[in-house]
Amino acid sequence: MALPDTAPLLVGLLLLCHAFRAWALVEVNMEDKVEVMAGETAQITCMFTTDEGLGGTTIQWLYVLPNKERKIIYNKEPMHEAAEQNTPFTGRISLNVTGTAAVLVIRDVGVMDNLEFICVIKTLTPEEAEGRTQLQVFKSPTFPTIEAVETGISVNEEEPSKIGSCRVKNGYPKPNITWYRNNMPLRNTPHEVDVKSSITTEWSGLFSVQSELTMKVKKEDKDAEFYCEVVYFVPGATKMTETQRISITVYYPPTEVNIWVESPKGIIKEGDTLELRCENNGNYPSSITTIKHQNSGYSVENNKMVRTNVTRLDGGVYNCTFMETDNFEEILGSTKVSVNYLESAVITPKNSITVMEGEELKASCNALSSLQTSTAWFKNEKLVSKGNSLSVKSATFETAGMYKCVVTVPEMEGMKTSGTLQVNVKGSPQIFGPDVQEVETYETTVNLNCSARGFPAPTIMWSTSDGKNLNALQTETEDGAQSEVTFKITSNVKVFCNASNDFGSKVVEFNIKAILNTILTTITSMPTISTTTRSTTTIASDTVVHTTPTTTTTTSTNTITDDTVQTPTKSPNIKKESKGFVIAIIIIAILLLAILGSVLYFLYKKGRICGRSGKQDFSKRKSSKDNIVVEMKSDNTEEAILLGVNGEKQQPNDQ
Incomplete structure (x- = not known):
């Protein structure tokens, strides 16, 4: 029953709500333009306000075609948003909405995107608002190029002649070209200067511009420099670049002729390559230029003459003649060329000089030259004298040798000549080193050197x-x-080196001490070292044995049986080695054996070895004529054995 009573109230509220929405406000603010370089990403911002908020707001982005037609590229509704398909921006745009800002992002911008973009904001009520932004795309052009005419231009031409052309490619917006002559811009002037430009739109939408300059030339233009200036636009700025500079060939009648030495610069010397050049203050094509040597008559029809390996005869006056073939008028120019020279050094006396020891040495060195010279003398690469003369008051053997005279021209680097002089000093020989020289050696072979100086060369004899x-x-x-x-x-010996020539002789004595032989002699002459070895003796009964110590450097073992007496011995052998260290080892070994033998003999005497204590007496029966007496004796050279008195063998007695 309450529902019919509330229905009018709900209808009234709805009508009030619709009325309020009809009064809702929508505002949009956008920049007039957004500038971006081609290939970069552009961001176009749409700032909006609405009383309904984002929940009931629809955002649309459109662009305007050249024919003013509008095309939607992006649509965002409360429940749905998407980019339009099959548009030039498909796959390259997106929308970022933050608060009351809707930003359209366009990637990889090209010059075709140089358009006007519209942002439309709609609410649930019929109210809507829009804003517009012009997207301006820029592309820097390539570096400009310039080309000059290849042919010369005559000042006598009645009409302006082509100077050159400039070209710049692929720029956006259209670049502008301005011609300059010696840093001054050229403007169109009737019958004097004419600049024509043409614009080409490439398939990519970029612009290429070509400009051509024609003008009436004057003589002053022969040294003029022409170039082009290109002005182009980038976001927020204007940039400028220039071409390289060119010059043109201007033909004009001459008034004078000049000839000069192009190379070498500075002083010219014999052997150089001479290059002469000739020019006139005109530049007329129908002419003949001739360079001629006045002395020899040698000439070339050219503005350049080259002469290789010149001599002093190539010096003199050179003329350059310029003749116009139109009227056969001649203009003459001249220059004088000096070819400097330095002749070979002349040394007096020639080749060699011989002086007596103690006499004065004199020599001179000169070289004829067209320039001031400087002379120096060298020996073994060391400076010994300056000036043309070489003088030594008292010559010695140190004075002898090869001298080199060097003549140079200080004004000209590399200009020099030289010669040599062999100086010999006559005198009795001199031998290097002391008169008596001691030589000690372990070797069995010796090498001796003897060097003598003197002139004539000494004869060296050895004895x-x-x-x-x-x-x-x-x-x-x-x-x-x-x-x-x-x-x-x-053995020790004295050797004499005798150097002699026509003026005397000199002897040097070498005292050679053979250390190895001295040591061996010393060892041989040493007292005999006695060592006692115990002999193994087998004696039959009734036999008396007398044993004497054996004198030897080795150990001997003597065996006596009933029937046989054996005394093996072995003589020592000394082997000489030529090497010092081998000799030293032998000497040490011999000394050690001698010491060992002495110790053994001492111990034997003291009864410490062989079962002996002091002196020992043997008790024996009175021997008969048949008793056997055995005596053994050995030394370095021989061994002796005495068997019995009569040389007979008897049976031993019981002891």
Whole structure:
């Protein structure tokens, strides 16, 4: 029963709500333009306000075609949003909504996206609002190029002539080209300057611009530089770039001719390559240029002459003649060329000089030259004198040798000549080293060297103190001679080196001490070291045995039976080695054996070995003529055994 009473109330509230919505406000704010470089990402922001909030708001993005037609590219409703398909922006756009900001993101922007974009905001009521932003896309053009005409331009041409052309490609918006002459811009001037430009739209939508300059040239334009300036646009700025600079060939009649040496720069010397160049202050194509050597008459029809390996005869006056073939008028220019020279060094005396020891040495060195020279003398790469003259007051053997004279031109690097002089100093020989030289050696063979200086080269002879002459090989050296002798030595000896020539002789004595032989002699002459060895003796009954110590450096074992007496011995052998360390080992071994033998003999005497205590007497019966007496004695050279008195064998007695 209450429902029919509340129905009018609900209808009234609904009508009130619709009335309130009709009064709802919607506002949209957007930037006039958004600038971005081609290939980058553009973001277009739409700021909006509405009384209903986002829950009942619809956002639409559109773009405007050149014919003013509007196309939807993105639609966001309260329950659904999506980008439109089959549009130029499919796959490249997205929408970011944060609060009251809706941002349209366009990726990989191209010049075709240079359009106007519209943001439309709708509410549940019929109210809506929109904003517009112009997307401006920029693309920097390539570096501009410039080309000059290849042919020359005459100042006598009646109409303007083409100077060159400039080109810049693939820019957006359209780049602008301006021509410059010597940093001054060129503007269109009737009958003087004409600049024409053409624009090409590439398939990508980018612009390429070409500009051509024609003008009437003057003589001053021969040194002028022409170039193009290209102005293009980027987001928020204007940039400029310039081409390289070009020059043109301008033909004009000459008034004078100049000829000069192009190379070498500075002083010219014999052997150089000479290059002459000729120019005039005109630049007329129908002409003949001739360069001629006044002395020899040698000439070339060219503005350049090259002469290789020049001599002083190539010096003199060179003329350059310019003749126009139109009227055969000639203009002449000249220059003088000086070719400097340095002749070979001349040394006096020539090749060599010989002076006596103590006399004065004099020599001179000169070289004819067109320039100031400097002379220096060298010996063994060391400076010994400056100036043309070489002088030594008192010559010695140190004075002898090869001298080099070097003549240079200080003004010209690399300009020099040289010569050599062999100086010989005559005198009696001098031998290097002291007059008496001590030589000690462990070797059995010795090498001796003897070097002597003197002139004429000395003859070197070798001899020994016992009057023997030694054969040796002699070689000449720079200041004398050298000889080497090799011989065997068995004992201490004196060897003499005798160097002689026409002016005297010199002898050097070598005292050679053979250390190995001295040691062996010393060992041989040492007192005999006695050692006693115990002999094993088997004696029959009634036999008296007398045993004496054996004197030897080795151990002997003597065995006597009833029927046989055996005394084996062995003589020591000493082997000489040529190497010092082997000799030392032998000496040490001999000394150790001698010491060991002495110790054994001492112990034997003291009764510490062989069962003996002090002196021992044997009790024996009176021997008969048949008793056997055995005596053994040995030394370094022999062994002796005495058997019995009559050399007969008897039976031993019981003891």
